[in-house]
Amino acid sequence: MTSPAQPVLADLRDQISADPDRFSSSLFTRLFAATPSLRDLFPVEMAPMRTTFAQVVEHLLNGILAEDGHADLVEFLAQLGRDHRKYGVTSEHYWVMYDALMAEFAQMLADRWTQESYDAVSHAMMLVTGVMRGAAESVAGPPVWHARVVQKFTINRERAVVRLVAEPNAPVYRAGQYTEVQIPQWPHAWRNLSLATPPSPRRELEFHVHAIPGGHVSGTIVRSTEPGDVWTFGQQHGTMAVDGDRPVLMVAGGSGLAPLRALLLDMARYADNPETHLFYGTRHPGELYELGVLQQLARTNPWLHVTAVAETEDDPWWIDGAPDPRQWGFDLRFGRVGEVAVDYPNTLSRHSLEPRDWRDHQILLSGPAPMVFHTQLRLRAAGVDPSQISHDPLN
Ligand SMILES: NC(=O)C1=CN([C@@H]2O[C@H](COP(=O)(O)OP(=O)(O)OC[C@H]3O[C@@H](n4cnc5c(N)ncnc54)[C@H](O)[C@@H]3O)[C@@H](O)[C@H]2O)C=CC1
The missing domain is CATH 3.40.50.80 (Nucleotide-binding domain of ferredoxin-NADP reductase (FNR) module)
Known part of the structure; x- marks a missing residue:
């Protein structure tokens, strides 16, 4: 990033870190006012989302301002773009987000919103939304897939094993990976769960869940999941594998x-x-x-x-x-x-x-x-x- 942009982006980063909730609240208000249907993609309870959103924008501004590590930043953005497919985010939405960010930043910079600062901020936000959009568009296949619970047994009051059968178009995963999961009782809440079974030709999946204290999703899985429930899955992640060349x-x-x-x-x-x-x-x-x-x-x-x-x-x-x-x-x-x-x-x-x-x-x-x-x-x-x-x- 060229030097004239540095003070402007650093100023925005400092303002966000001073009051992250104000930034996120105002940004989401702009976003939902511009495209009300976007509200449906978000959970009812927005507080955790506001916190995460401000943290991510701060992280991105730090990444853009850093001297190096830009390849990691681009990969982070690309992964973010691929991850957002499961929420129902479309290419068009990235333009809505770009406009909302620009309007918010203009207000934050007030009388320092000059042509030069506009150019610097626009360049940075084009990078952010452009890389995310490009990465999301380049992924083949549907953004989500489904599997039906066929069996659940509780091991004790805190732990359960859940078995599911995936629909025929479910993507192939590798043994040792984890996947993004959404359960019907908690729409919009995504969690990462490790698959306890390797890929099976019968598309059977197994998860072992511990109800962590205060964990709404894990608690619901252990207490309320039943055969017939349909779980939604996003992407698979993780690189744990046995190399085979040593003990x-x-x-x-x-x-x-x-x-x-x-x-x-x-x-x-x-x-x-x-x-x-x-x-x-x-x-x-x-x-x-x-x-x-x-x-x-x-x-x-x-x-x-x-x-x-x-x-x-x-x-x-x-x-x-x-x-x-x-x-x-x-x-x-x-x-x-x-x-x-x-x-x-x-x-x-x-x-x-x-x-x-x-x-x-x-x-x-x-x-x-x-x-x-x-x-x-x-x-x-x-x-x-x-x-x-x-x-x-x-x-
Ligand atoms: N891919 C992964 O890495 C996965 C991670 N998990 C995580 O594993 C955890 C499992 O939780 P639980 O079943 O309740 O395990 P747990 O709390 O019963 O602990 C299991 C083991 O970890 C050790 N341990 C716990 N706290 C420790 C500490 N502070 N220092 C050293 N050792 C410690 C215990 O001695 C015990 O041997 C969850 O947090 C879950 O998120 C679960 C599935 C996959």
């Missing part, structure tokens, strides 16, 4: 097992796989609900080793009657799953407490963000190179 360490926390489970089921289709050690951890032993499936997998696939991990030795009162995880024949350890994996003894030297050396492994982490963060730190302290470790984005 693999997988560390899964709670429902974070889902994408690793999909990868393991996919690997089990082939005879030749790298040695893989999965550490599967939850807070309480009775929450280790997938050990039956993992036992079947480990029995028939000698390359797979599973260690079950729980933070506590006993279950709380509300996990009633869960079988002892050791009945599945797995080693059960206590502690945080990442710590247990990093400190796991080297079985080759059974009489020493020397920990296993993971430095030649490909490492995949999946679970709550603090667990992924904490496990990464512990692995790096144990000499693992960060390039060996992958995980999905933490937010």
